[in-house]
Amino acid sequence: MISWRAIAVATLLATTPALLAGEIPLDARRSGYSFMGPDTRAMQDDDTSNPGMLFVLDGEALWMKKEGSGDKACADCHGDAKSSMKGVAARYPAFDKALRRPVTLDQRINLCRANHQDAPPLPFESHDILALSAFVAHQSRGAAITAGDDPQLKPFVEQGRHLFMQREGQLNLACTNCHDDNFDKRLAGSPITQGQPTGYPLYRLEWQTLGSLERRLRSCMTGVRAQAYDYGAPELVALELYLMSRAHGMPMETPAVRP
Numbered sequence: 001m002i003s004w005r006a007i008a009v010a011t012l013l014a015t016t017p018a019l020l021a022g023e024i025p026l027d028a029r030r031s032g033y034s035f036m037g038p039d040t041r042a043m044q045d046d047d048t049s050n051p052g053m054l055f056v057l058d059g060e061a062l063w064m065k066k067e068g069s070g071d072k073a074c075a076d077c078h079g080d081a082k083s084s085m086k087g088v089a090a091r092y093p094a095f096d097k098a099l100r101r102p103v104t105l106d107q108r109i110n111l112c113r114a115n116h117q118d119a120p121p122l123p124f125e126s127h128d129i130l131a132l133s134a135f136v137a138h139q140s141r142g143a144a145i146t147a148g149d150d151p152q153l154k155p156f157v158e159q160g161r162h163l164f165m166q167r168e169g170q171l172n173l174a175c176t177n178c179h180d181d182n183f184d185k186r187l188a189g190s191p192i193t194q195g196q197p198t199g200y201p202l203y204r205l206e207w208q209t210l211g212s213l214e215r216r217l218r219s220c221m222t223g224v225r226a227q228a229y230d231y232g233a234p235e236l237v238a239l240e241l242y243l244m245s246r247a248h249g250m251p252m253e254t255p256a257v258r259p
């Protein structure tokens, strides 16, 4: 069966003169924020109306809470997050020496639970992992993204770049076909943005909740009728890392609000 979305995509690509596939020049990069209507922008800008801030507050409470058989809170080791976590999320995914691969901020938090709190991992997209990562990432609001700078990450950034350029799914489209070649066009009424990862985890009105960058990428994959990678899969982490390196220098917005 052909869905409305497939028709919309076919129309979009048929009516768009194929631009040269290519990366966006550094000074032409724009956050998804700049594509949104005034109401959604206002919601993101005002902390008292931004629903993501409720998760940040929950995350702050969890930061202070003793957990696991170690009976330690995040704060017992990391102190005041305002200083200890400042700028940290802007360089995630980061290389983990023991695992010899990049880990996302969510995975890092779960590594702390396992290695330093003796507590079980929080499930992907659960309220508590989103709240903790929103709280940690919020300490980087305004900080310039530097993820991918570590030379050890080079092969993983390359892997992510390759995945971004690769056509996939029944619609045979690559991420780059929409987010590099056709941003500023509309798809079934909504604007296509550059797919910049500056605001995660973020509150999406369609989800009615906070969600991770992985959740967003999985829904883009489902959108082109491709099999989405599992949460935490190395491919998804590599894509996330490439997106962050592609956004190098752009300011973090967590928690952003998107339609």
Ligand code: HEC
Pocket: 063, 072, 073, 074, 075, 076, 077, 078, 088, 094, 108, 109, 111, 112, 113, 115, 116, 117, 132, 136
């Ligand atoms: C017993 C001490 C301890 C506790 C408790 C702890 N951590 Fe950590 N954390 C560490 C250490 C040590 C590191 C450095 C990496 C490593 O050795 O695991 C770290 C690293 C991190 C990092 C990465 C920092 C960076 O610069 O890359 C984040 C983020 C983090 N912890 C968050 C948390 C959160 C959130 C909690 C609570 C859920 C927590 N940690 C609990 C000791 C702790």
Ligand code: HEC
Pocket: 009, 031, 032, 033, 164, 173, 174, 175, 176, 177, 178, 179, 187, 190, 191, 192, 193, 194, 195, 196, 197, 198, 199, 216, 217, 220, 221, 223, 224, 239, 243, 258
């Ligand atoms: C058919 C077009 C299309 C394809 C192909 C596509 N996306 Fe998207 N993507 C969208 C639309 C539409 C949205 C929602 C509006 C927006 O933020 O662009 C979106 C949103 C996003 C966002 C959220 C941006 C923000 O501001 O929060 C990211 C990141 C993203 N896509 C990455 C990807 C990646 C990575 C791939 C490849 C695995 C991909 N997309 C494939 C159309 C597409």
